[in-house]
Amino acid sequence: MSSKRLRRVGLSKEVLDCLSKNSIYSCKDLLSKTKLELLKFLGLGIFKVDEVVQLCSKACAPKPQTCLELWNKRKEKGCHFFQTSLPDLDNVLHGGIPTGTITEISGPAGCGKTQFCLMLTVQCTLPLELGGLAGNVLYIDTESAFSAERLVEIAQAKHPDLFVGDKLVELTSQVFVDTQQTCASLMERLQTIEEEIIQKRVKLVIVDSMASLVRKEYSTSLGRNLTDRTNFLSQQAALLKYIAETFSIPVVVTNQITTRYDRQDDVSRPGETSAVQLDGETGYVTTALGNTWSHSVNTRLILQYHTDLERQIMVAKSPIAPFTIFTYTIQQAGLVQKEGGAGHYSGTDPGKQKIQVKSALRMEDRNTGPFQG
Secondary structure, eight states: OTTOBGGGTTOOHHHHHHHHHTTOOBHHHHHTSOHHHHHHHHOOOHHHHHHHHHHHHHHHSOOOOOHHHHHHHHHHHOOOEEOOSOHHHHHHTTSSEETTSEEEEEOOTTSSHHHHHHHHHHHHHSOGGGTOOSSEEEEEESSSOOOHHHHHHHHHHHOTTTSSTHHHHHHHHTEEEEEOOSHHHHHHHHHTOHHHHHHTTEEEEEEEOHHHHHHHHOOTTSHHHHHHHHHHHHHHHHHHHHHHHHHTOOEEEEEOEEEEEEEOOSOOOTTSOOOEEETTEEEEEEESSHHHHHTTOSEEEEEEEOSSSOEEEEEEEOSSOOSEEEEEEEETTEEEEEEEEEEEOOOOOTTTOOOOOGGGGGTSOTTOSSOOO
């Protein structure tokens, strides 16, 4: 909340102009200054300066609201869910990805995380009557994985009658791709994103991926690095939640996988990825970035391998949906769900959910998996 831009606090134009001349743009910038500095910058009396400080302080720490007030605000803002174009998944999620929240898509390479993001990008640009949000997309790409050609291919395959001629040009002009290569630049980008969301009518923010930058810059083997990484992820989560809640839009991030080792008996439950024994420790694959990040996202969808051709989507964390799994394939139109390929599984801590990777397919029966339906 401290990153809130001063232009959205309610200050007068004269005050804003004085503050911007001194490189003060957010509540954090202003509240970091002493009263003496603010008196000098603003040229106002002490009581007026106190009013400015109090206004910014309230913007950073808004008053508690009742459930009824929150409900009425959501009704005023309209759509509560964003359809994914996968009917069974939307049904389980009570309509799709919840707006005003963070949804994470995690899984091993090659399972379709970026393909899923491109599908959502196309879906967002569709009119409301077709399940879209009738808005633009801000796609923050940290892996240089965005493909305009693949975006067009998905759009034409899913909606061949809609995306032709000028409509294709319109689609590509509605997607703003922003490449970020460092954690610092990503942080700065998110801190200054509010005005762009308003000016460009952004209805969906995608960060693909959160893990790639963090894992490049922070090593978990060093104590200080681990602390810095945790602080960075906490700040990122706070910023993304603020953006989602303030504008009542879905924020989608992708995540990678990691291997964990727990000392336990060599016993695998049915449907779990084959474990690897190392000096009495059992290794398994799960989502990266640790528990702090895991508990920061509102909804977690895990993609995993099922067979050489088929993949699975697991609803691993959701405030409204049960632990459910769907089978899909990756085709020209993106992710295509398999009919009758849905069921339930025994869920666990979303930060420890075991994920089936490609190498495990050779070690297990191809028909074994968390699917129990």
